[in-house]
Amino acid sequence: MLTQAARRAHQIDASTPSKSSGATRRKPAARAAILAAAGMALTAASSALAAPANKPNQIRYEYVSPKNPAHQAIHDQMKQGRTLEHLQELLSPLRLPYPLTFKVAGCDGVANAWYYDEVITVCYELLADFLKNAPKQDLPLGVSRADTIIGPALDTFLHETGHAVFRMLQIPVLGREEDAADQFSAYIMLRLGKDEARGMILGAAYQYRLRVPEPQVAIPIEKFSDEHSLPAQRAFSMLCIAYGADKKLFADIVEKGFLPRTRADGCEIEYEDLTFAMTKLISPHIDKRLAKKFHEVWTRTVSARRARFNRP
Numbered sequence: 059m060l061t062q063a064a065r066r067a068h069q070i071d072a073s074t075p076s077k078s079s080g081a082t083r084r085k086p087a088a089r090a091a092i093l094a095a096a097g098m099a100l101t102a103a104s105s106a107l108a109a110p111a112n113k114p115n116q117i118r119y120e121y122v123s124p125k126n127p128a129h130q131a132i133h134d135q136m137k138q139g140r141t142l143e144h145l146q147e148l149l150s151p152l153r154l155p156y157p158l159t160f161k162v163a164g165c166d167g168v169a170n171a172w173y174y175d176e177v178i179t180v181c182y183e184l185l186a187d188f189l190k191n192a193p194k195q196d197l198p199l200g201v202s203r204a205d206t207i208i209g210p211a212l213d214t215f216l217h218e219t220g221h222a223v224f225r226m227l228q229i230p231v232l233g234r235e236e237d238a239a240d241q242f243s244a245y246i247m248l249r250l251g252k253d254e255a256r257g258m259i260l261g262a263a264y265q266y267r268l269r270v271p272e273p274q275v276a277i278p279i280e281k282f283s284d285e286h287s288l289p290a291q292r293a294f295s296m297l298c299i300a301y302g303a304d305k306k307l308f309a310d311i312v313e314k315g316f317l318p319r320t321r322a323d324g325c326e327i328e329y330e331d332l333t334f335a336m337t338k339l340i341s342p343h344i345d346k347r348l349a350k351k352f353h354e355v356w357t358r359t360v361s362a363r364r365a366r367f368n369r370p
């Protein structure tokens with residue numbers, strides 16, 4: 059989610075360039091020399107701008123004590139499991155101009171998450187909803203109960219990180235930013251090990267589909283005006299990106315009808331488009347050495363966390 063206030067807060071300040079007076083006339087040769095010098099100066103200035111203080115290891119975190127005692131267990135479990143520390147590791151390779159803080163906090167009953175002022179806040183209320191809506195047992199398709207909790211939580215943090223990255227790095231976004239943030243998240247989840255990627259994607263999709271469990275749904279017309287796609291659309295798009303990325307790993311979601319064939323046929327192209335955008339726009343801002351190191355650490359971490367949640 060991104061509020062209008064947040065959008066305004068992160069608008070780029072497009073200052074008006076100063077106009078030259080043009081009062082003095084110069085000879086062509088002199089003018090060419092001046093232009094060349096100006097060009098060199100501009101080149102130097104732009105390379106200074108292109109190589110600013112963007113650096114990795116900019117992720118900070120904070121476990122805010124819950125206001126509602128019912129959320130204490132979530133706080134304690136996350137802290138003991140070092141959840142935010144692991145997210146910090148996963149996203150440390152992002153080269154950012156200034157620190158980005160990940161925060162879990164009580165939100166007075168609001169189950170949501172947002173990015174504002176270089177802080178990503180995920181409400182305990184939202185995490186409590188994931189826990190409440192998780193199935194009692196593992197699901198078909200090899201989706202574990204743990205996947206339906208960790209998957210959407212990870213997706214939420216990554217979606218908000220998408221907003222943060224677009225703003226902090228001034229990444230141009232075509233189309234709706236909410237959809238772009240969803241795609242950013244899906245793309246990163248698919249960089250995990252195959253087993254983990256599958257669990258996180260299907261677990262996150264499960265929590266989206268849960269809100270529209272009926273094959274036919276009646277939705278108030280104003281829901282279509284939301285800046286986010288509808289939950290079921292977000293789930294289908296996530297599954298499509300996953301299927302487009304790896305048709306073998308996600309073959310059963312099409313075979314069993316979770317992703318309609320009509321959409322599935324174009325998913326490889328959708329994934330290629332996403333890969334092109336991520337490679338072109340985000341990849342230059344990734345510290346490749348750190349990314350390799352933490353990718354491996356993160357895969358092990360997700361496996362350990364899933365095992366813990368799966369215990370009876």
Ligand SMILES: [Zn+2]
Nearest residue numbers: 059060236239
């Ligand atoms: Zn959003």
